[in-house]
Amino acid sequence: MSFAPHSDPSRGSERPLPASAAARATRERILDVAEALFAERGFAGASMREIAARAGLTAASLYNHFSGKDALYAAVLERGIRPLIDLMEGMSQKGHSPEAVDALICAVMHHLGRRPHLPRLVYHEAVAGGAHLARLAGQWVRPLVERGLDAMEHAPGSYWDEELRPLVISAWIHLVVGHFAMAPLLREVLGRDPFDPDMLELQTRFLRRLATLQQAGTDPSHLTDD
Amino acid sequence: MSFAPHSDPSRGSERPLPASAAARATRERILDVAEALFAERGFAGASMREIAARAGLTAASLYNHFSGKDALYAAVLERGIRPLIDLMEGMSQKGHSPEAVDALICAVMHHLGRRPHLPRLVYHEAVAGGAHLARLAGQWVRPLVERGLDAMEHAPGSYWDEELRPLVISAWIHLVVGHFAMAPLLREVLGRDPFDPDMLELQTRFLRRLATLQQAGTDPSHLTDD
Amino acid sequence: MSFAPHSDPSRGSERPLPASAAARATRERILDVAEALFAERGFAGASMREIAARAGLTAASLYNHFSGKDALYAAVLERGIRPLIDLMEGMSQKGHSPEAVDALICAVMHHLGRRPHLPRLVYHEAVAGGAHLARLAGQWVRPLVERGLDAMEHAPGSYWDEELRPLVISAWIHLVVGHFAMAPLLREVLGRDPFDPDMLELQTRFLRRLATLQQAGTDPSHLTDD
Amino acid sequence: MSFAPHSDPSRGSERPLPASAAARATRERILDVAEALFAERGFAGASMREIAARAGLTAASLYNHFSGKDALYAAVLERGIRPLIDLMEGMSQKGHSPEAVDALICAVMHHLGRRPHLPRLVYHEAVAGGAHLARLAGQWVRPLVERGLDAMEHAPGSYWDEELRPLVISAWIHLVVGHFAMAPLLREVLGRDPFDPDMLELQTRFLRRLATLQQAGTDPSHLTDD
DNA sequence: GATGAATGAGGATTCATTCAT
DNA sequence: AATGAATGAATCCTCATTCAT
Numbered sequence: 001m002s003f004a005p006h007s008d009p010s011r012g013s014e015r016p017l018p019a020s021a022a023a024r025a026t027r028e029r030i031l032d033v034a035e036a037l038f039a040e041r042g043f044a045g046a047s048m049r050e051i052a053a054r055a056g057l058t059a060a061s062l063y064n065h066f067s068g069k070d071a072l073y074a075a076v077l078e079r080g081i082r083p084l085i086d087l088m089e090g091m092s093q094k095g096h097s098p099e100a101v102d103a104l105i106c107a108v109m110h111h112l113g114r115r116p117h118l119p120r121l122v123y124h125e126a127v128a129g130g131a132h133l134a135r136l137a138g139q140w141v142r143p144l145v146e147r148g149l150d151a152m153e154h155a156p157g158s159y160w161d162e163e164l165r166p167l168v169i170s171a172w173i174h175l176v177v178g179h180f181a182m183a184p185l186l187r188e189v190l191g192r193d194p195f196d197p198d199m200l201e202l203q204t205r206f207l208r209r210l211a212t213l214q215q216a217g218t219d220p221s222h223l224t225d226d
Numbered sequence: 227m228s229f230a231p232h233s234d235p236s237r238g239s240e241r242p243l244p245a246s247a248a249a250r251a252t253r254e255r256i257l258d259v260a261e262a263l264f265a266e267r268g269f270a271g272a273s274m275r276e277i278a279a280r281a282g283l284t285a286a287s288l289y290n291h292f293s294g295k296d297a298l299y300a301a302v303l304e305r306g307i308r309p310l311i312d313l314m315e316g317m318s319q320k321g322h323s324p325e326a327v328d329a330l331i332c333a334v335m336h337h338l339g340r341r342p343h344l345p346r347l348v349y350h351e352a353v354a355g356g357a358h359l360a361r362l363a364g365q366w367v368r369p370l371v372e373r374g375l376d377a378m379e380h381a382p383g384s385y386w387d388e389e390l391r392p393l394v395i396s397a398w399i400h401l402v403v404g405h406f407a408m409a410p411l412l413r414e415v416l417g418r419d420p421f422d423p424d425m426l427e428l429q430t431r432f433l434r435r436l437a438t439l440q441q442a443g444t445d446p447s448h449l450t451d452d
Numbered sequence: 453m454s455f456a457p458h459s460d461p462s463r464g465s466e467r468p469l470p471a472s473a474a475a476r477a478t479r480e481r482i483l484d485v486a487e488a489l490f491a492e493r494g495f496a497g498a499s500m501r502e503i504a505a506r507a508g509l510t511a512a513s514l515y516n517h518f519s520g521k522d523a524l525y526a527a528v529l530e531r532g533i534r535p536l537i538d539l540m541e542g543m544s545q546k547g548h549s550p551e552a553v554d555a556l557i558c559a560v561m562h563h564l565g566r567r568p569h570l571p572r573l574v575y576h577e578a579v580a581g582g583a584h585l586a587r588l589a590g591q592w593v594r595p596l597v598e599r600g601l602d603a604m605e606h607a608p609g610s611y612w613d614e615e616l617r618p619l620v621i622s623a624w625i626h627l628v629v630g631h632f633a634m635a636p637l638l639r640e641v642l643g644r645d646p647f648d649p650d651m652l653e654l655q656t657r658f659l660r661r662l663a664t665l666q667q668a669g670t671d672p673s674h675l676t677d678d
Numbered sequence: 679m680s681f682a683p684h685s686d687p688s689r690g691s692e693r694p695l696p697a698s699a700a701a702r703a704t705r706e707r708i709l710d711v712a713e714a715l716f717a718e719r720g721f722a723g724a725s726m727r728e729i730a731a732r733a734g735l736t737a738a739s740l741y742n743h744f745s746g747k748d749a750l751y752a753a754v755l756e757r758g759i760r761p762l763i764d765l766m767e768g769m770s771q772k773g774h775s776p777e778a779v780d781a782l783i784c785a786v787m788h789h790l791g792r793r794p795h796l797p798r799l800v801y802h803e804a805v806a807g808g809a810h811l812a813r814l815a816g817q818w819v820r821p822l823v824e825r826g827l828d829a830m831e832h833a834p835g836s837y838w839d840e841e842l843r844p845l846v847i848s849a850w851i852h853l854v855v856g857h858f859a860m861a862p863l864l865r866e867v868l869g870r871d872p873f874d875p876d877m878l879e880l881q882t883r884f885l886r887r888l889a890t891l892q893q894a895g896t897d898p899s900h901l902t903d904d
Numbered sequence: 905g906a907t908g909a910a911t912g913a914g915g916a917t918t919c920a921t922t923c924a925t
Numbered sequence: 926a927a928t929g930a931a932t933g934a935a936t937c938c939t940c941a942t943t944c945a946t
Contacts, residue, residue: 184355581862636807
């Protein structure tokens with residue numbers, strides 16, 4: 001039930017001090033179970049008591065690490081999304097060549113596949129329009145959109161009209177994140193788990209081919225796969 | 227295009243006889259506000275009290291119309307999705323010609339645009355993997371997927387490998403439903419409301435062109451819009 | 453443990469509608485026990501649970517009658533102090549003759565003797581400087597002070613300098629209300645209960661004599677200051 | 679005639695050895711803020727955490743100085759009241775002449791004016807009838823009452839019947855301590871702070887004149903009762 | 905069909921307190 | 926002497942639900 005911490009202690013925005021190693025471990029454990037439960041039930045549906053229980057604590061103890069439910073939720077979001085932001089920032093320096101786009105798709109898919117709860121978390125927030133949506137949008141999604149628009153603008157001869165481009169970006173988000181966020185539904189309908197390495201590889205292939213197809217729209221002379 | 231009680235008396239799952247007209251009206255009012263609130267806050271976040279209040283009632287009165295929160299939620303889901311099922315069933319008799327697909331896209335977009343809360347409702351359920359997901363998947367999504375696979379199979383020369391096809395269908399769902407479900411996020415990021423007639427028309431245009439593009443993948447000789 | 457309701461239904465500021473007789477009775481019962489407990493422990497020390505238990509209810513049921521702890525406290529204060537305000541307003545029309553003052557003392561003492569918790573309630577609030585103090589001061593104490601100053605001003609030849617007069621009023625409040633509010637201390641020290649009819653009569657006698665003494669000061673033939 | 683324990687080192691109730699100077703300073707700091715907070719909110723309303731915070735400590739650290747909340751409260755009470763006890767004992771050796779009474783009033787007023795929280799503390803305890811009331815009454819108030827009764831008895835021709843005398847003493851307490859204890863209310867009603875030097879001087883003048891007036895009653899030439 | 909009153913369960917959070925560090 | 930982490934009990938309050946009216 002607990003996924004790899006992936007913590008980046010050099011960036012601890014909440015508790016700057018190193019604290020004890022045990023305390024940091026507890027904190028990560030809380031964040032792990034909270035991420036899972038928030039993803040499963042949404043903010044309102046997840047209870048501090050159950051988060052605590054799953055982390056092997058009492059509800060009261062949570063308050064030694066986070067000042068409240070909201071702060072815990074924010075920390076979960078922060079920890080989950082930060083790597084994506086970093087990913088994108090690193091990417092923006094590598095230009096928008098087809099290879100770079102291809103690499104970005106692979107990297108994002110890989111990251112999301114490793115943190116299975118994050119997409120659902122984001123979707124819960126996105127669908128509900130909760131209090132943290134603004135920050136989520138501003139810090140993560142908007143930069144991504146702008147980068148994407150930039151890339152399309154600088155592409156030699158884009159297939160898409162300028163007014164359609166935002167929707168293209170939006171579509172890419174739906175496709176990339178949605179695949180994981182809707183995992184419960186897809187499991188039910190397709191009978192296969194989107195997190196299965198097979199499915200993961202398949203979806204990656206699908207997305208890359210889609211990217212190819214899109215670029216082919218400009219010059220559709222060479223449609224090849226892998 | 228008519229949403230009212232679906233005129234199928236043999237299916238009344240909740241209350242056998244609709245009783246008085248006033249009662250039916252109250253019931254619809256409850257369903258309306260419940261749909262909105264469930265979409266906004268998810269199942270756990272929506273309270274019977276607030277639903278009742280928005281419907282001009284007391285919480286106790288809700289129980290004269292629905293046996294409990296779960297039943298109310300089920301009824302909301304049922305009422306919202308039924309027309310989509312009907313839509314698809316009607317469609318299946320018209321073949322899978324590009325024109326038919328085009329018409330389906332238009333029809334679905336139109337329906338979802340009219341019932342703004344439904345997609346978020348579905349997404350909440352899909353992301354959370356709640357108790358009603360199985361029925362939702364079985365009655366609505368699976369038929370849709372099968373129909374889609376069927377169509378792709380019978381297409382002259384499909385661009386997509388057989389193993390990718392389920393993902394293509396899944397992608398279409400992400401694109402079509404996601405546009406509305408993620409409305410809060412899109413509003414935040416794009417600064418425009420997905421339900422605006424302009425945006426609605428734009429997204430429809432985008433999807434149709436995508437369909438064209440996909441088919442063009444087979445024979446990409448004629449990429450035209452509208 | 454429960455004292456006479458003394459409720460004045462013609463003035464119900466909280467629940468204008470008559471409600472059921474049983475409901476009104478419950479409400480009064482809650483107010484009775486809340487008055488006692490707030491007096492005993494102060495606002496912070498009294499718990500909703502215990503108030504409910506003493507009233508034969510569950511804590512949740514309290515919220516059917518009062519919107520929260522604050523509202524309950526306010527209602528207790530209102531119900532207890534309203535008669536005093538009325539008393540004073542009635543008094544103000546009878547002039548400030550020694551007989552009137554004498555009657556006022558008797559009436560106030562009688563009322564406070566009947567509602568033994570009220571003075572402690574007021575003292576808790578006055579000493580703590582709580583949120584309701586402003587209203588308490590404005591509605592009850594300030595009018596009383598102004599009436600008193602008025603009376604002293606119109607007295608033929610007052611013994612007290614103008615600047616001392618507010619302190620005289622303040623002193624009267626200390627004496628009248630304090631006798632009851634400090635009941636626990638007095639019981640401990642004097643070994644007698646301030647609410648004993650004997651003590652009550654004694655204190656009344658003391659106060660009346662004090663009033664006489666004060667008015668006798670009007671003829672300051674042999675009084676010196678400093 | 680001596681009640682107080684008083685300078686009996688064998689009774690060191692809290693901490694046998696004051697330990698380091700720094701520790702003693704911390705202890706005093708804690709007592710200071712605790713006195714203020716207990717006065718402001720009463721025993722139940724004051725939290726260890728906030729006391730600690732105001733003292734620049736963590737709640738856990740309080741337990742290095744006091745064994746618990748009760749002990750802390752007791753220590754605050756003890757520290758505040760001890761000087762009053764001493765004051766009174768010193769007084770008892772100077773007889774009951776009008777000058778002595780006058781000096782006592784001045785001394786007590788001066789002390790209370792210097793320790794603004796003490797009266798409210800005492801009133802909270804007196805009104806609530808808490809666990810420490812007995813000691814407070816026995817050590818401080820009862821001696822005072824007995825001294826007062828003694829004085830009145832030995833006065834040449836007292837104006838007050840024997841049965842009224844306890845109430846006279848009680849009244850004096852109300853007047854002297856109440857002026858400070860009810861500071862929040864008086865501020866609200868009179869618009870002036872009882873601790874202002876002006877007000878302090880005024881109240882002292884008022885009390886001394888009252889004492890004069892009372893002694894003047896000794897010659898009851900024109901005073902009638904009932 | 906609507907409602908006010910009642911309730912048990914549970915919500916988040918704070919409490920005083922302990923203990924290893 | 927100070928503290929961070931942990932906790933059981935208690936805080937106020939909301940929840941969905943029932944039932945007599």
